[in-house]
Amino acid sequence: MKSNHKDPSDKEQISQRRHLDLITALEEIESREKARLKVTTPREAAEELEKFLEEKGLLERQGIVLLISYGLSDESKEELDGLKLEKESQMQHLYGTYCVMKFRVYEYSMENNALTMRLSSLLSKNRSLKQRMKEEVSQDCILQDEWDNWDEAKVDEFFRKYVFMNRL
Numbered sequence: 609m610k611s612n613h614k615d616p617s618d619k620e621q622i623s624q625r626r627h628l629d630l631i632t633a634l635e636e637i638e639s640r641e642k643a644r645l646k647v648t649t650p651r652e653a654a655e656e657l658e659k660f661l662e663e664k665g666l667l668e669r670q671g672i673v674l675l676i677s678y679g680l681s682d683e684s685k686e687e688l689d690g691l692k693l694e695k696e697s698q699m700q701h702l703y704g705t706y707c708v709m710k711f712r713v714y715e716y717s718m719e720n721n722a723l724t725m726r727l728s729s730l731l732s733k734n735r736s737l738k739q740r741m742k743e744e745v746s747q748d749c750i751l752q753d754e755w756d757n758w759d760e761a762k763v764d765e766f767f768r769k770y771v772f773m774n775r776l
Contacts, residue, residue, distance in 0.1 A: 724770040
């Protein structure tokens with residue numbers, strides 16, 4: 609007669625294999641294209657799920673993905689806490705990256721703003737230098753640039769767009 613009880617060493621091996629299988633499965637999941645799932649559950653199950661995720665300190669969007677990806681059957685509290693810390697670390701890294709990018713965009717915007725404010729004087733200086741070159745050197749070496757034909761209306765358009773932030 610066979611017994612349903614397993615050796616503790618068998619349980620460890622099964623747990624280790626399951627852990628390795630989860631890691632390979634997650635690597636495959638992360639490399640795949642994402643899909644949107646719509647699941648209908650009884651209200652009680654949804655409330656229980658929300659309560660569980662709240663107790664674990666997981667956001668609903670993250671928590672459901674974690675539950676589906678990692679499963680809960682043999683996972684210990686330490687492993688779940690480790691996963692939570694890993695996700696929090698990833699979120700902090702993403703937030704840090706976002707803040708740096710936001711600051712860079714702000715810097716570039718301010719540089720663009722300053723250049724636009726100086727545009728009229730820079731165009732005037734460029735025109736006077738080209739005129740001086742025409743007088744002192746042959747006209748063959750002077751190239752025609754895109755901004756040579758910009759008038760005050762074009763400069764005002766840039767002012768409205770970049771300095772006053774009026775998007776046309």
